[in-house]
Amino acid sequence: MPHSKNQLLARLGAEQLAQFSSHLKVVALGQGELIADTHGNVRKVYFPHSGIISCIVEMKGGHAIETGMIGNDGAFGAAQALDDKVSLNKVTMQVPGSASAIDADRLREAAERSNAFRTLLIEYELFMTAQVQQTAACNAVHSVQTRMCRWLLRMHELVGNDMPLTQEFLSEMIGVRRSSVTRVAGDMQKAGMISYTRGRLHIVDIELVTMNACECHDDVRSHYDRIMGGKPYSATLKL
Numbered sequence: 001m002p003h004s005k006n007q008l009l010a011r012l013g014a015e016q017l018a019q020f021s022s023h024l025k026v027v028a029l030g031q032g033e034l035i036a037d038t039h040g041n042v043r044k045v046y047f048p049h050s051g052i053i054s055c056i057v058e059m060k061g062g063h064a065i066e067t068g069m070i071g072n073d074g075a076f077g078a079a080q081a082l083d084d085k086v087s088l089n090k091v092t093m094q095v096p097g098s099a100s101a102i103d104a105d106r107l108r109e110a111a112e113r114s115n116a117f118r119t120l121l122i123e124y125e126l127f128m129t130a131q132v133q134q135t136a137a138c139n140a141v142h143s144v145q146t147r148m149c150r151w152l153l154r155m156h157e158l159v160g161n162d163m164p165l166t167q168e169f170l171s172e173m174i175g176v177r178r179s180s181v182t183r184v185a186g187d188m189q190k191a192g193m194i195s196y197t198r199g200r201l202h203i204v205d206i207e208l209v210t211m212n213a214c215e216c217h218d219d220v221r222s223h224y225d226r227i228m229g230g231k232p233y234s235a236t237l238k239l
Ligand SMILES: [Zn+2]
Pocket: 137, 138, 139, 142, 146, 147, 150, 214, 215, 216, 217
């Protein structure tokens, strides 16, 4: 079933997924596509199969910083669908891909019929809170290069060694001036970690990137495993 390409939906198991899969549609999402605007209504919930959804906080004066990344191990909009359907920040497609999409109302109905599905979505939201808190601490304490390496580890986990990326976008992701990104990216290129050509970034040596990353990638991963890991959602799901 294509929807099982998303790890959250796969956790439900085929039988339970089939209960609401007629409402899920596979959609292609282009680079830079707006998924939700700050304080905008969330009408659809996305369970990515590939690519990366990015949550970005925009400041007055033009500054913006990424606070969360969502890949095929997550979802966007589920908590909003259960509640008031408003997005807290700007959400865009950072790396193009595809997703299973469902109307927010249909998702809420499915979650209302199933304690296990609702629990899965709430636990994922708890993980997202952990990710955002870790990112806040990381941005305040860790150096630009260690943060960039952390960010690349997550990118590598979700899309592999190659990614479409402009330095302008990267500076938004890391939350520093473009000149700082250019300098650090140049240092990393000289050190043999990455190569960068117009609009595309390639990870040359993932071990070197791992060695130079701050601990936050591992910390976020362990939060995910602790909150989401090993739960037999399919065994307890009742629709
Ligand atoms: Zn960090």
